[in-house]
Amino acid sequence: MRRLALTTTLLLAALGAQAQAQFQPAQSELSFTSRQMGVPVDGRFKRFEAQLNLDPKKPEAGKVAFNIDLASVSLPAPELDAELAKPAWFDSKKLPQAQFQSTAIKATGPGKFEVSGKLSIKGQTRDISVPVALSQAGGLSTATGGFVLKRLEFKIGDGEWADTSMVANDVQVKFKLVFKGLAAL
Numbered sequence: 001m002r003r004l005a006l007t008t009t010l011l012l013a014a015l016g017a018q019a020q021a022q023f024q025p026a027q028s029e030l031s032f033t034s035r036q037m038g039v040p041v042d043g044r045f046k047r048f049e050a051q052l053n054l055d056p057k058k059p060e061a062g063k064v065a066f067n068i069d070l071a072s073v074s075l076p077a078p079e080l081d082a083e084l085a086k087p088a089w090f091d092s093k094k095l096p097q098a099q100f101q102s103t104a105i106k107a108t109g110p111g112k113f114e115v116s117g118k119l120s121i122k123g124q125t126r127d128i129s130v131p132v133a134l135s136q137a138g139g140l141s142t143a144t145g146g147f148v149l150k151r152l153e154f155k156i157g158d159g160e161w162a163d164t165s166m167v168a169n170d171v172q173v174k175f176k177l178v179f180k181g182l183a184a185l
Helices: 002-014 078-084
Strands: 020-023 029-036 039-045 048-053 063-069 097-109 112-121 124-137 140-150 170-180
Touching: 048 170, 097 124
Parallel strands: none
Antiparallel strands: 020 048, 020 170, 029 039, 029 170, 048 063, 063 097, 097 112, 112 124, 124 140, 140 170
């Protein structure tokens, strides 16, 4: 079986197919900032994975997929983590993952891309476009970017929490994703 996988990999490489880059989770970060009664609250996710299949010289043929373990959310206080697991927020017992799947990638400048795709959270799917900067050093490629997530579009903070004077609708999401094995810019 291992020989078959190696043969397939070599054949695809010989045909010019893109190789999937290897995600480096220990060096990657996914964070967010929300505002509760006007005060910024920073959080992050401890467990997530990303798949990247990209030739930076032909980005339109690339693909990005992303999965987030919603139960891995971490806020400054453990009681906030427990609150976010509840049905009104992430409902992480019933719907444990958020997912992103790209539909288009286009270059917008040297090392700069716009990644468009479908983001799914809590059974709600929306189209988003995210500006991404790609840098390379020491055999690693780092994709950084961010976007504003409208939490109510995904039913995050239902019911009494839908009041945006308590918790703002806009949530700033930032990411740093590190990969090994991506073609040179």
